[in-house]
Amino acid sequence: MRSSEAGDITGMLPACDGLRVQVTAPAGTDTAGVPGGGVVVGWALVADTSAVGGARVEPVFLADGRAWTPDQYRATYGQQLRVQVGRL
Numbered sequence: 001m002r003s004s005e006a007g008d009i010t011g012m013l014p015a016c017d018g019l020r021v022q023v024t025a026p027a028g029t030d031t032a033g034v035p036g037g038g039v040v041v042g043w044a045l046v047a048d049t050s051a052v053g054g055a056r057v058e059p060v061f062l063a064d065g066r067a068w069t070p071d072q073y074r075a076t077y078g079q080q081l082r083v084q085v086g087r088l
Contacts, residue, residue, distance in 0.1 A: 004047035007071060010055060011045035021061040023073070024082045034077045035064035040085060044069050059085050 004010050021037035042060040046069065058069045061083075068076075070083040 008047040009044045013043045015040040015042050018088050020088050022084050038062035
């Protein structure tokens with residue numbers, strides 16, 4: 001078994017109802033083709049050597065017909081995008 005590398009999802013928990021991800025971008029950013037955020041369906045423990053304890057907790061949300069972590073979403077649609085969790 002290999003050790004976790006940065007960005008690996010090492011665990012996951014379901015989310016409680018009523019949470020949604022909002023995606024925002026800096027003014028002037030072209031957001032054509034970028035899907036909006038969606039309902040939070042879980043929480044992922046992501047390996048991160050720069051975080052205290054070696055991991056961070058990130059939301060898993062639905063957008064464009066699939067589940068995403070913020071890292072996956074930004075890698076696909078742009079690092080400048082901000083992902084924030086809020087109530088529905």
